[in-house]
Amino acid sequence: MKEDPDRGVSRRGNDSAAEGDDVERALTVSSSEREAYDAFVEEHAQEVYNIAMVLTGDRFRADELAQEAFLKLYRSLRHFDPDRSLRNWLYTVLKNLYIDSWRRENRMKTSSIDEPVSLGGGSSVPFQLESPEPDPERAVGSNEVAVIVRDAVSRLPKKYSMAVALCDLEGLTYEEISEVMECSIGTVRSRIHRGRKLLRERLAHVAPQLLGYTPA
Template sequence: MSQAISASWSTAQGRRTSLNLSPERLSNYDLILSCQEGFKPDRIAFSELLSRYQSHVDRILYHLAPDWQDRADLAQEVWIRVYRNIKRLKEPVKFRGWLSRIATNLFYDELRKRKRVSHPISLDAPRRVDDGEIEWDIVSDYPSPDDNLATREFYDRLKVAIADLPEAFRTTIVLREIEGMAYEEIAQMTGVSLGTVKSRIARARTKLQSVLQQYID
């Protein structure tokens, strides 16, 4: 019993010691614990948390809403929600996933507010542009498959290809491939059937593969 008490005391003492470190020297786990202490999150610790995960939030919002000009405002609102609710996070190790859900839910909240009315877009139909119509299969300006393509070029092209997908397909493929959500979660979040989710993901993958075929080859 005395050994158990001693071990428990040592663990608690070690945690107190780690939390006394400057925020930039804390692990992500301890940084979140520091934000959860007190009546309000510690502003210095929270600023450090924001700096570590800001790019993650920006990446999610970019993929979900590449054509929105106010993504910076959305990102700011994400962190306001995190600040207000971080004490409710029971498992700090799951912070990244929790943060991803806040960003995704905010996107859908904003989408509902805007009440966008748009007709379904077929991946097989021509895409309308200012000076006419073009096919979805756009010839890439990147070097041919025979050239040595840098990894960054491939991912830059992938971002463009994802952004060019119709909104419903883009959102679904981002939630699945980038956020790693289960099909059932995506269906619940987007309000469509499981079969529709699977169909959209399959068609989005096919489209991305066709656009990126020269890189795959």
């Protein structure tokens, strides 16, 4: 997935004034800063897309959400605190953009990552993949396993799916996840524990042979 801030602006149909601001912004960014930004995007594009996919369950929406997060990062480079983790800040932006977009689309339904959700069936999950269940017989390689596990994670209640994805799929520490999700480390531990339990229950139905598999 190639991230292009200018293409992202055009696709979202922002007005000419906003586009003009981006042109001015590009002219004032030093070449070294732009190179650093491009390198950061290249390094983290796939993992940001993966988290967006877990949150949205839709490839187009995930791509759009990831591009929007990178665009917001680009516009804020000169104001970013260098003592903070840029990656963690980006994940926080991604989470907040998802919540905002979900609330806009659902208006009166304001359930979010930080609000109570039903732990029963898949009906409590705002977004789910539209593709059919993966065939367990096809899980013969690491790619197939990753697809099945990521799909199962995406179907968890969102406050659990993001915590599990950040920890088990992207390798963030509890402290980093606490910063991203803006909650205590104790809450992070609880969400990961509960999320993993729900994940195992789901895998027991769709791919029981993976119950001993721990995402890398």
